[in-house]
Amino acid sequence: MAKDLRGFIAELEKQSPEDVARVKKPISPRYEMSAILTHLEKKKRFPLLYFENVEGGRAPVVINALASRRLMAMALEAKPEDLARKFSERQAKPIAPVEVSNGPAQEVSKVGDDADLAELPMLTHYDVNAAPYITAGIIVAQDPDTGVRNTSYNRLMMAGKRELRIFMAIGRHLWTLHNKMERRNQPLPIATVIGVHPLFSLGAQAFTPADEDEYAVIGGMMNEPLRLVEAKTVPLHVPADAELIVEGQILPHVRREEGPFGEFTGHAVEKDERQVIEVSAITHRKNYIFQDIHAGYTEHKLMGAVPREAALLKAVRNAVPTVKDVCMPVSGNCRFHAYISITKRTPAQAKNAICAAIAADMLLKHVVIVDDDIDVFDEEAVLWAVSNRFQADRDLVVIANAQGSELDPTAGPGGVNAKMGIDATKPLTGFPLPLRVPDEVMNRIRLEDFLPQLSR
Template identity: 45%
Template sequence: MGGEMSLRTFLAELEKNNPTEFLRIREPVALDYEISALAMEMDRRKRSPVLLFDNVQGSSFPVLANLFASRRNFAAALGIGEEVLIEDLARRSDQVIEPVLSKTGAVQEVVHRNDAADLGKLPIMVHFAEDAGRYITNAIVIAKDPDSGVRNASFHRMQVKGPRRLGTSLHSRRHLWNYVERNDAKDQPTPILIVIGAHPLFTFGGLWKGPINVDEYAVIGGLMGRGLDMVPALTVPLEAPAHAEIVIEGHILPKLREPEGPFAEFTGYASERSTQHVIEVTAITHRRDAIYHDIVPGISEEHTLLLAVPQEARLLRTLRQHYQNVTKVAYPKSGTCRMHAYIAMKNPAPGQAKNAAAVALGDDLSLKMVVVVDDDVEVLDDSDVLWAMCTRMQADDDISVIRNAMGAILDPSNRGGLTAKMIVDATRPAGHFPQRHTFPAQAVARARELMTRI
């Protein structure tokens, strides 16, 4: 089976292999605002180190932030180079390996049940001034289909309402929403686990989108290349990842709704939209020296990249089912890593760029704009895409607008859930067209070699 695959083993590898991008902060920091403010300041300075805070005031737990603020760390989790990140993630997303059940696991070294399960003992913070309160942002919710027993893993924000009470929003209205709706109809609670701090490949599994009949613990196993180690939960009929840092056990209560939010969302705005579901906590388990992993919300580099990278892999896989000449896709930060997409194609036939963009819009309802470019344009570079739009596009022929389509609920500009969608064909026009200036491959390789020494 190999050694333990956990958050802490991954952090140890990162610190060993790239110590300049792993910052241990031993100065005292306040729990509220200061951690998120530092991460956002790193973003502004175009820096993306992992931040591990060893001295958080009022907490015995170290706090981890900024783990996913660079594509470099996504690639490291997969053990590959950054240049093949999306290709590899797309390939692994089609694989499944069943989980492995054990009797005990490190995540249950410390157990707090019922009234002893106090959320106030965890370093749950206020991130932004507009937030309604303290939020668990790295909350991967595990639940089972009430009929088939298939497991689902998904991210949902969690507002602390009391020592054993959380408010959450299921506004993505996907599988967990479906489970809760069915249980509500029977006036039954929905058992859940909230996983905080796991190997990054477990996190990727929480962002996977696929059919409702696929067990997502098996998807996580496929990403890991081995079965996920799990242990029986103590108070709910579910299985917890054995090597996680912290797990909260509980139930989503049937038919009960309470105000939740506002909360700083990926759009850069404080969102008041919420389904207002309520969770009752029945137990908290954790490792003896647990690390609390926080994701700075809002439009932070970490939050937006977590949205972008798995969705890029999904969209690449979808597009290639129709067009093998799609070479690359990107969800740019300028489009919140959610509402704009760039697609690169090799020698697209006339009209093919618009067809590919239409497939993307149909696959991801959150998209508002899709720009298609040739494969000589770097879709991870906004300026290169804008250059292609400037020099290869004419607005009267190359822009298409679809009115009153379903859009992202969290888009503050949407009109009752409806939005306009835009397709931009920024590929080279047919016929004779100037060539982009280039260098011989040997000269580029030599320049890159020199850059490593100067």
């Protein structure tokens, strides 16, 4: 069976039922689901949430399909600390998609004026949000000259029965495709894919060159070819096993107000004049599941971490072959901070690692390089290394006025911000020895023999 969202949930309920929480009481997508999620986040609980009974008889909603490294590790068949490595492995082996004549994603098809976005259970997360949004929509678009397909998550604001407004970060692939078409005074046909297997979500975010077909990258991530069907109203192929597809086009030379919207930084982004999508069809499974990703919450941050960590690992390895691990922690929105461990072999390699990391990821602001005895997934251990092995006058790198994210709340106009590198590695020689109880004694004196009640 093809990998899809409902198959993943069924598998999860079988293998790890405590990771799925079904809400049976009627609930509104306007703030109420967000309240449930907020209560759980405060308790640091991140189960996959399945809202079965959505007000107005609308489709059920799933949130948190990628809210923990453990869930992603399950999907990728890897250990949590190996996610970036496994992601890189699969990214290096794309699998071409296959075309099929029909698929569940088109069981119900509403074309033209029959399409109505108001039927979807789009969520309103925060008091500042201007309208309900599609937040788990993966936009597929094709380069008109090369035929290469791109995928990216983009927030989509509800603006009418058949109108969405879109935020495309400037310079990214989707923005570039739209820009190319706009210069020709033409619309860019797109399809928005909603409700997919977590591996689809991860593959869709891979850092890829513009000439690589992202459907093949997604296939590689899923370890099976993606099944595609012809879209109803746009010249594109769409995933046959998605829950829901919204077809349409990004209009040339049209800008209308989008936002405010609460973003991944935990802050609102102001309204601005942004691009407009005219919807031409909505297709879905008969009993489709709607997916949401809560902006600024753990899932949103973590799902972006793995593709970025994979890209960083690769870039830093070019500069420092003995790089060990990379973690982009939730405290840095999984984008602004990176903790990188290296097995240091030459006196100043940490500085090279800092430069490589900063150059590789535009969103990254702060990099901490530690020795390989520090677990980068243990934030306290990383800060311990900073406190003991770092001197600001010698080990700090600051780059002023670099390109960062437009969403960084402290950045200047156009997302210009500062980058900082912290070398928290010890010198190769002449540093005090770390503390250790002799290995022989650690292995001989076992907790289960002396304090069995505390050994688990």
